[in-house]
Amino acid sequence: MTLRIIGAGFGRTGTASLKEALEKLGFGPCDHMADNFNHPARFSLWAAALDQKQRGGAIDWQPLFHQHQAVVDWPGAYFWRELVNVNPQAKVILTVRDADRWYDSVASTIYRMPKALESSLAVKGIMAVAGMVDARPRDAVRVIDGAIWQGTFGGRFADRQHAIDVYTAHNAAVERTVSPDRLLVFDVAEGWEPLCRFLGVPVPEEPFPHVNDRADFDRRVKQRLIPAAAAVAGGAILGLAALAALAAGVGKQGQTRNPVRDAARTTAGPFGRAMDVRDRDMKG
DSSP, X not given: XXXXXXXXXXXXXXXXXXXXXXXXXXXXSEEOHHHHHHSTTHHHHHHHHHHHHHHTOOOOOHHHHTTOSEEOSTTGGGGHHHHHHHOTTOEEEEEOOOHHHXXXXXXXXXXXXXXXXXXXXXXXXXXXXXXXXXXXXXXXHHHHIIIIITTTTXXXXXXXXXXXXXXXXXXXXXXXXXXXXXXXXXXXXXXXHHHHHHHTOOOOSSOOOOOOOHHHHHHHIIXXXXXXXXXXXXXXXXXXXXHHHHHHOSOGGGOOOOHHHHHOSEEEOTTSOEEEOSSGGGOO
């Protein structure tokens, strides 16, 4: 695993724009939280890294980054010290923005999602059952909570001043720790020039990408995350039906019943991938 770029900036500091810019400059693939929703098996790898960090053990980064040149956003930013230490040749980019605007952006976008989950017992129940059927939803929730809301903000993000103090202290720690020759403190509003100069590459002719503002975030939630949540519910309902079928035991005249097949012919998996359970899951 050899990362060339490590993004140390918190989410909602322009990390999605930086990801697109880096990939246009040839530093891809670049990991970003959104990629883990697109490839949810990665959450189990992040969960393993989180467990090792909490235990104080060495983290094996190869499974996560053997095909990546860069990482930005959470959950990677939670591990910035570890990644900087094991990739001494990598350049580090700290994305920044005004602290108050950063807090407002997080509060009105990604923080809404766990708060919505906490407010709904029905959703909690569905997610619990979905975690029994498929580990990926459970790992996703554990990584997001463990790396961001608990791991970074100590469960106190709702305290505005506390969250801003954490953000400010984090940025200061990165600037204090990483040598100036390998660190770029970067506001994406500055565009291509400082980024390309830092990376030693030509400035593209196309405009610098500016993506995932608040309106774009809402659009992506509607297009991706809401359908994914519906798929989680579908998987959970399948799990409940299968458990009910198991409780019923065997069918009449000694014919063994197949609880999953009886529960549903075809259903959507917890993260939106269709699973045909009629025959595939029953062939050993």
